[in-house]
Amino acid sequence: MSIGTIKKVAGPLVIAEGMRDANMFDVVRVSNQRLIGEIIEIHGDQASIQVYEETSGLGPGEPVESMGYALSVELGPGLMGSIYDGIQRPLEEIMRLTGNNLTRGVEVPSLNREKKWTFVPSIAEGAQVEGCDIIGTVQETPIVQQKIMVPNGVSGVIKTINSGEFTVEETVATVEQKDGSIVKIKMLQKWPVRVGRPYKEKLSPDKPLVTGQRVIDALFPIAKGGVAAVPGPFGSGKTVIQHQLAKWAEADIVVYIGCGERGNEMTDVLTEFPELVDPKTGNSLMERTVLIANTSDMPVAAREASIYVGITIAEYFRDMGYSVALMADSTSRWAEALREMSGRLEEMPGEEGYPAYLGSRLAQFYERAGRVISKGLDPREGFLSVIGAVSPPGGDISEPVSQATLRIVKAFWGLDASLAYRRHFPAINWLTSYSLYTDDMGAWFNGAVGGDWMGERAKIMRLLSDEAELDEIVKLVGMDALSAPDRLKLEAARSIREDFLHQDAFHEVDTYTELEKQFKMMGLVLAYFDLCNEGLKEGANIEGLVGLPVRERIGRFKYLELDKTAAEYESIIETINAEIAQLLRKEED
Structure with a gap:
């Protein structure tokens, strides 16, 4: 351990001298209050330390002690x-120890050292293991089973393995390495935060x-x-x-x-x-x-x-x-x-x-x-x-x-x-x-919904892009200047925005939409657009197509549970066809 003294304090930055034996990113304890910090720069025997706690009241001459290891996290049962x-x-x-305000210099282990966890081995004595192999499990919460792994850098044969209740610091297994050394494996591991796990x-x-x-x-x-x-x-x-x-x-x-x-x-x-x-x-x-x-x-x-x-x-x-x-x-x-x-x-x-x-x-x-x-x-x-x-x-x-x-x-x-x-x-x-x-996952999406997901997506993106261009025209010369097909594009894009993209995070059904239902919703809006386009070609009135009563059902489709969507989807498509046919008959009359 390297022990130096404070030379300068500048907010969270402390300069300490006499730290020639310390290393970059070493954890240090600053002053007699033992504030935790980390070395981020070294010049000769001077170390620049970023202190992770409030530094008011610190002054030159106070001790700084390097702990000899990098800032690390504790990994094991108790994280969840x-x-x-x-x-x-x-x-x-x-908070339990010191009250509602964080106290400087408080040292509390990240994982509870006293709580016992039930360790269930998943490997037998004599098995060959390497770093990251699973040797057993701990049911940490009802939904998370934590898998206890051999620490990185350890490899050999399982000499002993125990089952039962242990704290995170007690030995649950031992590994005999090639050189004959015995490594005790605990449920607690430490890993430096600035190094990615291999x-x-x-x-x-x-x-x-x-x-x-x-x-x-x-x-x-x-x-x-x-x-x-x-x-x-x-x-x-x-x-x-x-x-x-x-x-x-x-x-x-x-x-x-x-x-x-x-x-x-x-x-x-x-x-x-x-x-x-x-x-x-x-x-x-x-x-x-x-x-x-x-x-x-x-x-x-x-x-x-x-x-x-x-x-x-x-x-x-x-x-x-x-x-x-x-x-x-x-x-x-x-x-x-x-x-x-x-x-x-x-x-x-x-x-x-x-x-x-x-x-x-x-x-x-x-x-x-x-x-x-x-x-x-x-x-x-x-x-x-x-x-x-x-x-x-x-x-x-x-x-x-x-x-x-x-x-x-x-x-x-x-x-x-x-x-x-x-x-x-x-x-x-x-x-x-x-x-x-998107392109890398296109085949996955198409397979998941059993249809042309990527084709539907492309049509929706094209309509939204066309809407942005048409909006500029409308702002300049007004809605009346648009042709009937362009008016229909605007209405279809509005339906995409309001009926598909808009989602209510607090509605019990709309807060989450399954992929199958999303595909049907895309299909409904595009079916309305395609069928109305055909109606326009046959002479239907654009005002009538925009005001089709079925559009309200398209808008409410997102509030249906998944098991009711298939029947409603077919019903809405039939209703769109029927309402357009009725509109065409009115035009003929």
């Missing part, structure tokens, strides 16, 4: 349902992360193991979308990082998530969720660490073979913490004061997502999907964080404040959003 701060300190346990192979994502949100699944899907960005101004619904994805996305585990968000917004998350009912099990959603709460009034340096803590926990569950969805809300606040620390280090600023390495740091974070084959003799396929919210000042996505994120992610869901103010949810703008995963 926990609420941590940005450096994985359990907030509920700290895997055997990274595969191309080719299956969608089904979310039940129509604008995402139908128009801008994200792959399982993919990355998406949700940029949008204040009040455009980023947090609501992330709540919906946490609740409904096809993921086994959810890791939610509140990075630098307002305290009241994080309070909403902390109170709502335990009350949210998991639609898959009927239990609390918290039983498969890990929350990391690092609000804007908490020390800024911990904000920088929080997303690494979150993604390391997510990688741990990915290695078990689970599909994990990570929500980071928001990476803009993380980048602001990066900018503040860079400024205090007196580094050369880049665009808008952000450090020159902003893009590479964002890429290091997002590149840890993916569909991977785990290491070990018995490898598993796991998925880690990352959805990052971006909060550009004033909604201007030309700023550096949004632009750096766009260069990395393959799904972009651009939120629009004007849609949000018109009460259109989700407020994802279909003209500015995109997904580069």
Whole structure:
């Protein structure tokens, strides 16, 4: 251990001298209050330390002690349902010990050392194992079975394996390595947060992360193991979308990082998530969720660490073979913490004061997502999907964080404040959003619904694009200048917007839409458009076609349960044909 003294204090940055034996990214304890920090720069015997706690009252001459290891997270039973701060300190346990306010220098283990867990071995003595192989399971919550893995770097033969109740620090198995050494395996593992957990192979994502949100699944899907960005101004619904994805996305585990968000917004998350009912099990959603709460009034340096803590926990569950969805809300606040620390280090600023390495740091974070084959003799396929919210000042996505994120992610869901103010949810703008995963997953979608999903999607996108062009004409010369076919395009696009893309997050049926039902909804709107086009050619009146009574039934189709949709779909198609035929007879008379 290296022990030095404080030379200078500048907010969360502390300069210490006498630290020649310390290493980059070592965890340190600062002053007699033992505040936790991390070395981020070394010059000679001087170390620059970002302190993860409030530094007021610190002064030169106080001791600084390097702990000799990198900032790490504790991995093992007890993670599920926990609420941590940005450096994985359990907030509920700290509140129980010290009250409602965070006390400086408090040392509380991330995982409970006293609670006993029932360990069920899944491997026999004498079996050959490597790092990441599963040796047993712990039923952590009714819906999450945590798989206890051999730590990375350990390989050999299982010498002993126990079953029964153990704490996370007790030995559950021993492994004899080739050199004859015996390694004790506990349920608790530690992993440095800035190092991605290793895997055997990274595969191309080719299956969608089904979310039940129509604008995402139908128009801008994200792959399982993919990355998406949700940029949008204040009040455009980023947090609501992330709540919906946490609740409904096809993921086994959810890791939610509140990075630098307002305290009241994080309070909403902390109170709502335990009350949210998991639609898959009927239990609390918290039983498969890990929350990391690092609000804007908490020390800024911990904000920088929080997303690494979150993604390391997510990688741990990915290695078990689970599909994990990570929500980071928001990476803009993380980048602001990066900018503040860079400024205090007196580094050369880049665009808008952000450090020159902003893009590479964002890429290091997002590149840890993916569909991977785990290491070990018995490898598993796991998925880690990352959805990052971006909060550009004033909604201007030309700023550096949004632009750096766009260069990395393959799904972009651009939120629009004007849609949000018109009460259109989700407020994802279909003209500015995109997904580069769509073509790779086309065959999967077509197979899942047993029809031409990609063809229907292309027609819908074309109608929405045509509507934008026609709107410009209408603003200049008025609706009367449009031809009848163009009027019909506008009406079909309006139906797509209001009946298909608009979704009520609080309606018990409309909050989630199965792919089969989404396909039928697309089919109804396009059938109305195609049949009305034929009616126009046969001489039907455009006003009559726009005002067909059946359109109300098309609009209400989204509120039907899935088992009632097939009969209603056929009935609506028949009614459209009948009403157009009646309109044509009136024209003839």
